[in-house]
Amino acid sequence: MDQLYPKxxxxxxxxxxxxxxxVEYPREQxxxxxxxxxxxxxxxxxxxxxxxxxxxSKYDYVVCPSGSCTSMVRCHYxxxxxxxxxxxxxxxTFEFCEFLVDILKIDDIDASFPYRVxxxxxxxxxxxxxxxxxxxxxxxxxxxxxxxxxxxxxxxLVDLQRTDECCGFGGTFAVSEEAISCSMxxxxxxxxxxxxxxxxxxxxxxxxxxxDGIMRKSGEVIPTFHVAEILNGNASL
Amino acid sequence: MSSRDSILKNxxxxxxxxxxxxxxxxDGISYDNIVDVxxxxxxxxxxxSIHVTSEQNCTNIIADLFPAExxxxxxxxESIKSNIDIxxxxxxxxxxxxxLTVIRAELGVxxxxxxxxxxxxxxxxxxxxxxxxxxxxxxxxxLVNNMHEAYEKIDFDKVxxxxxxxxxxxxADIEQALVIGAHGPRSxxxxxx
Amino acid sequence: MSHPAKAEHFLKDQTYAKWHDKALWFVRQKRDKATSxxxxxxxxxxxxxxxxxxxxxNLANYLEEFEKNAHENGFHVHWAKDAExxxxxxxxxxxxxxVKKIVKSKSMLTExxxxxxxxxxxxxxxxxxxxxERIVQLxxxxxxxxxxxxxxxxxxxxxxxxxxxxxxxKGRCEPEYLTEAARQALxxxxxxxxxxxxxxxxxxxxxxxxxxxxxxxxxxxGASLPKLHIACMGLEKILPKAKDLSVFLRLLARSATGQAIxxxxxxxxxxxxxxxxxxxxxxxxxxxxxxxxxxxxSLKCIxxxxxxxxxxxxxxxxxxxxxxxxxxxxxxxxAPHSDPQKHKSLPFASTLCGSxxxxxxxxxxxxxxxxxxxxxxxxxxxxxxxxxxxxxATAWVFQKPSLYNALGKLARTIVPRLPRFMIYHSLNVWGxxxxxxxxxxxxxxxxxxxxxxx
Numbered sequence: 017m018d019q020l021y022p023k024x025x026x027x028x029x030x031x032x033x034x035x036x037x038x039v040e041y042p043r044e045q046x047x048x049x050x051x052x053x054x055x056x057x058x059x060x061x062x063x064x065x066x067x068x069x070x071x072x073s074k075y076d077y078v079v080c081p082s083g084s085c086t087s088m089v090r091c092h093y094x095x096x097x098x099x100x101x102x103x104x105x106x107x108x109t110f111e112f113c114e115f116l117v118d119i120l121k122i123d124d125i126d127a128s129f130p131y132r133v134x135x136x137x138x139x140x141x142x143x144x145x146x147x148x149x150x151x152x153x154x155x156x157x158x159x160x161x162x163x164x165x166x167x168x169x170x171x172x173l174v175d176l177q178r179t180d181e182c183c184g185f186g187g188t189f190a191v192s193e194e195a196i197s198c199s200m201x202x203x204x205x206x207x208x209x210x211x212x213x214x215x216x217x218x219x220x221x222x223x224x225x226x227x228d229g230i231m232r233k234s235g236e237v238i239p240t241f242h243v244a245e246i247l248n249g250n251a252s253l
Numbered sequence: 254m255s256s257r258d259s260i261l262k263n264x265x266x267x268x269x270x271x272x273x274x275x276x277x278x279x280d281g282i283s284y285d286n287i288v289d290v291x292x293x294x295x296x297x298x299x300x301x302s303i304h305v306t307s308e309q310n311c312t313n314i315i316a317d318l319f320p321a322e323x324x325x326x327x328x329x330x331e332s333i334k335s336n337i338d339i340x341x342x343x344x345x346x347x348x349x350x351x352x353l354t355v356i357r358a359e360l361g362v363x364x365x366x367x368x369x370x371x372x373x374x375x376x377x378x379x380x381x382x383x384x385x386x387x388x389x390x391x392x393x394x395x396l397v398n399n400m401h402e403a404y405e406k407i408d409f410d411k412v413x414x415x416x417x418x419x420x421x422x423x424x425a426d427i428e429q430a431l432v433i434g435a436h437g438p439r440s441x442x443x444x445x446x
Numbered sequence: 447m448s449h450p451a452k453a454e455h456f457l458k459d460q461t462y463a464k465w466h467d468k469a470l471w472f473v474r475q476k477r478d479k480a481t482s483x484x485x486x487x488x489x490x491x492x493x494x495x496x497x498x499x500x501x502x503x504n505l506a507n508y509l510e511e512f513e514k515n516a517h518e519n520g521f522h523v524h525w526a527k528d529a530e531x532x533x534x535x536x537x538x539x540x541x542x543x544x545v546k547k548i549v550k551s552k553s554m555l556t557e558x559x560x561x562x563x564x565x566x567x568x569x570x571x572x573x574x575x576x577x578x579e580r581i582v583q584l585x586x587x588x589x590x591x592x593x594x595x596x597x598x599x600x601x602x603x604x605x606x607x608x609x610x611x612x613x614x615x616k617g618r619c620e621p622e623y624l625t626e627a628a629r630q631a632l633x634x635x636x637x638x639x640x641x642x643x644x645x646x647x648x649x650x651x652x653x654x655x656x657x658x659x660x661x662x663x664x665x666x667x668g669a670s671l672p673k674l675h676i677a678c679m680g681l682e683k684i685l686p687k688a689k690d691l692s693v694f695l696r697l698l699a700r701s702a703t704g705q706a707i708x709x710x711x712x713x714x715x716x717x718x719x720x721x722x723x724x725x726x727x728x729x730x731x732x733x734x735x736x737x738x739x740x741x742x743x744s745l746k747c748i749x750x751x752x753x754x755x756x757x758x759x760x761x762x763x764x765x766x767x768x769x770x771x772x773x774x775x776x777x778x779x780x781a782p783h784s785d786p787q788k789h790k791s792l793p794f795a796s797t798l799c800g801s802x803x804x805x806x807x808x809x810x811x812x813x814x815x816x817x818x819x820x821x822x823x824x825x826x827x828x829x830x831x832x833x834x835x836x837x838x839a840t841a842w843v844f845q846k847p848s849l850y851n852a853l854g855k856l857a858r859t860i861v862p863r864l865p866r867f868m869i870y871h872s873l874n875v876w877g878x879x880x881x882x883x884x885x886x887x888x889x890x891x892x893x894x895x896x897x898x899x900x
Contacts, residue, residue, distance in 0.1 A: 417695075
């Protein structure tokens with residue numbers, strides 16, 4: 017996000033600042049170690065996990081605008097940190113939308129976005145952080161991300177055929193199983209297109225980067241924005 | 254060491270044994286209109302549900318369902334007469350041209366249209382599968398809501414070969430297209446008395 | 447061939463691949479519809495997971511209890527430590543009974559042990575009676591799904607096979623016509639078989655009986671005609687009590703095909719008059735898995751196939767691309783135990799989306815098991831040196847923020863200026879069907895610095 021999608025990071029920062037939150041962006045941060053962990057190189061993830069803990073544990077809350085990184089910290093750092101450090105960090109690390117809903121209890125978003133928007137539900141956020149009910153399970157329906165987007169004036173969330181199928185990014189999978197990765201991405205894009213989406217959004221920029229890459233190759237692009245950009249009023253077509 | 258002993262030894266190497274059987278409490282689904290739900294689910298499973306009024310009798314219903322001449326019928330239900338001599342049947346193979354089997358069930362399950370049969374009364378298990386059509390007579394009062402209630406009623410000490418049957422035999426192995434009548438009976442009619 | 451190579455090949459025919467994906471998704475949708483009817487669905491999954499966990503933790507005791515009660519039912523019980531011993535036991539039994547032809551209903555265990563070719567080598571004719579299995583048997587290819595063995599085939603392909611092998615009319619491919627032809631042909635096989643082999647869906651420790659579930663009636667028709675019935679089971683198929691079936695039978699068919707229950711669920715507790723039932727309990731690596739806590743959950747599997755139907759990768763690559771008897775997510779977790787080198791690409795054939803975990807009726811955390819395998823395979827040295835080097839280098843850079851920032855700036859300066867041919871070439875796998883991301887002028891850290899100066 018720092019290198020490739022700074023505007024989305026700025027939207028997160030501004031949104032929180034406008035709510036009077038004392039926000040710091042530790043400059044020494046680099047990566048949570050998920051790419052290493054997901055590739056099976058958990059030994060390489062260990063120093064990064066410890067580094068993350070050193071940098072972030074002193075804060076009251078750690079807000080992360082990425083479902084997959086948040087899931088790495090909350091669900092997989094146990095292997096790398098002491099129990100005490102892990103529990104401490106786990107309890108205060110939140111994905112951006114769940115922080116807004118569960119901690120800040122935001123219900124008065126002041127933004128307008130008069131477009132038909134396709135919400136891509138990134139898998140880690142959905143099934144590891146439980147940001148919404150997944151279609152596989154028989155839970156009462158809820159969605160923290162939708163709850164926030166629905167507060168935006170004039171927004172219309174379109175109905176997809178497969179509301180929570182994976183986009184196919186999957187980290188190194190995007191390269192090691194390139195054919196399937198792109199096939200899955202193309203199917204997601206077609207779903208959004210058929211539903212009439214003018215914009216695609218999500219909470220994980222890795223998914224959007226992959227989908228955007230496919231669309232730009234084909235020449236038919238549906239603009240993609242991180243949810244924070246829409247909530248903060250930064251997203252413009 | 255025998256394979257049996259080495260397998261058990263290997264398993265025991267890591268068994269955290271003696272954990273107690275878990276406490277399970279399921280709120281099984283129940284229905285106000287249990288007969289309707291049973292019929293609905295039986296039909297969904299490809300079966301036929303026929304309500305028998307007191308004026309009709311099962312023999313007539315069966316004759317209406319299968320009016321052709323020379324139908325061979327094997328019945329394990331007192332009120333319906335077989336037209337083949339069961340005592341002459343030595344093996345299941347001899348039933349290869351059997352058209353109809355009629356049997357009475359003691360239990361039916363609304364959630365899935367299944368009936369439970371414990372056919373102790375006959376030695377030819379094949380008669381349930383080799384026939385072209387199966388007819389089951391079931392007292393409506395023997396319906397339960399769900400499988401939890403069903404298993405409470407089954408005494409496994411008395412079961413030699415017990416089965417749930419839900420509808421006729423079927424398959425969707427070719428392009429997921431449902432075809433009724435695979436290797437077993439082509440139809441399954443439940444007469445609800 | 448590795449999974450990625452086979453998957454790429456599968457996807458070359460896009461029309462076919464789309465059809466395959468839709469066909470399996472349809473089964474997933476049927477499962478969703480059926481499970482929506484039960485408000486207690488998640489409680490059932492919890493219960494099943496707890497029962498299975500308890501069973502695995504007490505497995506040796508339950509196996510002994512099962513054997514004792516099975517003996518009281520008059521069953522013969524055999525134990526096989528591996529596939530080879532299983533095949534010997536079955537063959538010896540059949541030879542002893544002078545069996546020349548058997549009918550076999552669906553049993554993943556017998557597939558796992560490669561029983562069919564072994565018996566055929568020993569002069570026994572094997573007829574697979576499940577329609578899907580019969581189709582692939584006639585085509586001499588492996589099944590591509592554990593519940594829907596022929597899901598990868600179009601009706602025209604089945605028609606061609608049946609025309610060649612069963613004499614059906616050329617070009618006629620209605621499923622009803624083809625199924626009827628199979629019915630007639632297989633009836634003859636049922637009637638002339640000397641023995642029947644079935645699988646076991648559930649074995650009951652409390653009663654010594656076992657349950658076989660089918661829609662076609664082939665297991666029961668087979669077991670009721672010849673006198674000899676051999677039932678083959680993996681040792682993890684045990685359930686403690688008969689009433690546990692109320693949980694598992696409510697979960698199984700709904701998960702597998704979206705039916706409330708299969709047409710037949712037969713509870714065998716005694717052989718028929720004059721008959722014999724033999725049970726073969728097979729280990730074949732399962733007791734080794736019990737000793738690995740990170741993979742213990744995979745033994746809960748009831749072989750419903752729901753994880754395959756929901757897996758976006760399975761749907762777009764087909765069962766054959768896994769090169770294993772059991773494909774899909776559960777296959778990718780089980781296969782590497784027996785041959786990590788052969789199956790090393792399988793745990794990576796996943797985005798870890800977690801759909802399989804959420805759909806599994808016994809709550810196996812499949813995506814975590816796949817991740818655990820990735821770590822184990824890496825430690826065992828099965829991962830490519832190139833991949834390891836790149837990840838090590840990247841991890842090293844991530845520990846040096848100034849270097850990371852400098853490299854980032856370099857990339858953002860140079861890459862947008864490079865001619866396309868330098869970016870998009872055969873080494874850039876990402877670039878085959880995607881553009882690389884747009885590199886912004888400033889990083890977020892740089893934007894913040896600027897903002898602070900103001």
